[in-house]
Amino acid sequence: MSSSPARFVIIGNGAAGTYAAEQLRKDDVAAEIVMIDDEKYTLYNRVSLPRYLRGVLLEQRVYVRDMPWHEKNRIDLRLETKVTQVNFEEKTVALDPGGELPYDRLLIATGGRPNPLKVPGAESAKYLFNFQYFDETKAMVARIPDSKVAVVMGGSFIGYELTEAFAFRKLETHWIQRGPWFLRRSLDEPGGKVVSLLAEDAGVHLHYEESIERLAPRRTSSRSVSASR
Numbered sequence: 001m002s003s004s005p006a007r008f009v010i011i012g013n014g015a016a017g018t019y020a021a022e023q024l025r026k027d028d029v030a031a032e033i034v035m036i037d038d039e040k041y042t043l044y045n046r047v048s049l050p051r052y053l054r055g056v057l058l059e060q061r062v063y064v065r066d067m068p069w070h071e072k073n074r075i076d077l078r079l080e081t082k083v084t085q086v087n088f089e090e091k092t093v094a095l096d097p098g099g100e101l102p103y104d105r106l107l108i109a110t111g112g113r114p115n116p117l118k119v120p121g122a123e124s125a126k127y128l129f130n131f132q133y134f135d136e137t138k139a140m141v142a143r144i145p146d147s148k149v150a151v152v153m154g155g156s157f158i159g160y161e162l163t164e165a166f167a168f169r170k171l172e173t174h175w176i177q178r179g180p181w182f183l184r185r186s187l188d189e190p191g192g193k194v195v196s197l198l199a200e201d202a203g204v205h206l207h208y209e210e211s212i213e214r215l216a217p218r219r220t221s222s223r224s225v226s227a228s229r
Contacts, residue, residue: 005030009093009103011083013037014046017109018065025073034076034103036083036095041134042066049137050161054168062134117153121215128215131162144169153212155179160195167202175199176207 008024010017013035021033043065051057070077078098085094092102114130122128127143129136144150150166152159155177166173179185181192199206 005032006104007032007034007102008105008107009101010035010107010109011037011093012109012111013039013043013077013079014109014111015043015064016111017107018043020107020109021075022073025075032076033074034078034101035070036078036081036093038080038082039133039135040080042070042077042079044134046132049131049134050158050165053137053140053162053165055141117212117215119212119214125215131158144171147171149174151176155182155184157183163199163204164202167199167204172205173203174205174207176210176212178209178211180208 006028008021008031010021010033017035017037021035024031024033042063044062045064048057048062052059052062067077078095081098082096083093084096086106086108087093090102091104091106092100093106094100114132116122116130117128127147129140131137131140144166148171150169150171151174152162152166153176154162159175159177160182163173163175181187181189182195184192187195196206
């Protein structure tokens with residue numbers, strides 16, 4: 001009597017989860033593969049999000065895999081579904097919606113998440129965004145036409161890309177960094193100053209060795225969009 005096909009459950013449909021599912025299908029044509037993700041999108045290229053934010057890349061060019069690809073490879077992709085609990089002893093995951101799902105092998109490929117800004121006023125700030133997911137990028141794009149000022153917090157390369165995108169969109173752009181220069185742990189001071197010159201040439205206002213202490217609504221007519229990474 002033949003045994004039942006193995007069931008692989010993958011939490012997360014980013015690059016790691018999707019390419020793992022693709023390889024599993026190549027290695028085992030009979031396996032049952034279930035992917036779970038709380039977003040509503042199939043795999044998209046997060047590296048393309050800054051270009052989408054700039055307005056130089058169409059939405060369809062951001063996607064890497066579509067639903068027909070999953071269907072062709074018999075990968076059961078369950079979007080807008082959350083894993084609320086993993087029982088490692090019973091080998092089950094609890095889904096919302098979806099009840100309980102048993103597994104033979106489990107891969108958790110959810111990636112990391114930027115720390116939210118934790119200062120007074122941040123919780124009630126209306127136009128404060130982290131930058132990681134497509135919905136966050138879309139929300140910033142929707143806000144740009146009604147904005148005059150953009151503030152970016154973070155001295156990483158992603159902070160650079162956000163700053164570049166807002167400046168390209170002709171917003172008054174402020175870039176706040178805790179360190180004395182860009183990528184202070186990777187670049188020496190002359191290297192960091194090269195980025196400063198490029199940013200200043202693009203009209204960016206640089207704020208080194210500073211951080212956000214609190215957020216408060218503006219009382220003027222100017223509107224803004226803020227992003228942190």
